[in-house]
Amino acid sequence: MAKTRPPRTATPEIYADIYKMFMAPVSAFDCGAKCAAHNEGVPVCCSTEAAIPIVDKHEWQLLKQRTDLWHEYKAPDKATEKELSDLHHDCVAIECKGFMSCERENRSMSCRTFPFFPYIDREGDFLGMSVFWGFEDRCWVQSHLQIVNLRFLTEFVAAYEMLFQVDRDEFTANRDHSASMRRVFTRHDRPIPLLGRDGHLYKVTPTTHEIKAARFHEFGRWGFYEKDKPAEPAKHWATLDPNSLKGLTRAAR
Numbered sequence: 001m002a003k004t005r006p007p008r009t010a011t012p013e014i015y016a017d018i019y020k021m022f023m024a025p026v027s028a029f030d031c032g033a034k035c036a037a038h039n040e041g042v043p044v045c046c047s048t049e050a051a052i053p054i055v056d057k058h059e060w061q062l063l064k065q066r067t068d069l070w071h072e073y074k075a076p077d078k079a080t081e082k083e084l085s086d087l088h089h090d091c092v093a094i095e096c097k098g099f100m101s102c103e104r105e106n107r108s109m110s111c112r113t114f115p116f117f118p119y120i121d122r123e124g125d126f127l128g129m130s131v132f133w134g135f136e137d138r139c140w141v142q143s144h145l146q147i148v149n150l151r152f153l154t155e156f157v158a159a160y161e162m163l164f165q166v167d168r169d170e171f172t173a174n175r176d177h178s179a180s181m182r183r184v185f186t187r188h189d190r191p192i193p194l195l196g197r198d199g200h201l202y203k204v205t206p207t208t209h210e211i212k213a214a215r216f217h218e219f220g221r222w223g224f225y226e227k228d229k230p231a232e233p234a235k236h237w238a239t240l241d242p243n244s245l246k247g248l249t250r251a252a253r
């Protein structure tokens with residue numbers, strides 16, 4: 001009897017299931033209003049001048065079926081064209097009609113997850129979320145991580161569990177990105193923030209890979225937000241008992 005092989009990439013149907021499940025906003029704050037104040041009125045992650053959304057070809061197939069919100073991105077200059085020429089052949093750079101036309105249910109995975117990516121340690125365990133640090137000077141959330149809702153964290157983890165089961169390239173790309181973060185943070189002598197899949201906050205020491213419980217103030221504030229007062233924490237973090245920490249739960253590889 002022929003063996004059925006698992007698909008190597010997520011199908012449009014899997015993306016549709018993920019979209020249905022993963023709808024939670026990052027926080028109760030309209031973080032777009034915070035960063036747009038420093039970006040000519042446009043939320044930083046909704047401007048292709050700052051970040052170009054990249055989608056898998058099956059995710060693109062799904063988006064095209066669902067909406068006319070998106071179109072393929074056209075590089076405005078040779079430098080951007082060169083940058084995009086390195087994209088994996090299964091990926092497509094796209095652009096939406098702009099934040100005034102946003103359709104929440106038709107946001108891409110990159111819209112839903114920003115500014116976070118799944119942090120994977122060198123053993124290959126998916127431990128939780130860390131940040132796209134290249135945006136920390138402009139992205140308000142990265143200076144106020146305590147505003148992240150537990151529901152967002154839970155749905156983020158569930159979404160990537162679904163994706164990693166069928167798409168090893170996605171897993172590998174995020175494992176490599178985590179390794180790259182450890183190299184950069186080693187050079188800068190900084191701890192890596194990790195919002196653990198168990199709902200606790202950790203710091204990863206990039207040189208030793210040691211993971212310890214952390215407090216939000218240990219990660220600092222950056223760029224436009226350096227002098228901000230810390231924002232009110234989401235209920236989950238405000239009521240979390242640090243003594244309840246039993247050690248980070250690991251997921252099956």
Ligand code: SF4
Pocket residue numbers: 031032033034035036043044045046114115138139140141142
């Ligand atoms: S996630 Fe960051 S960059 Fe995006 S809208 Fe919120 S504060 Fe701005």
Ligand code: SF4
Pocket residue numbers: 045046047053096097098099100101102103106107108111
């Ligand atoms: S779809 Fe919405 S969240 Fe995504 S880039 Fe466009 S405006 Fe921003």
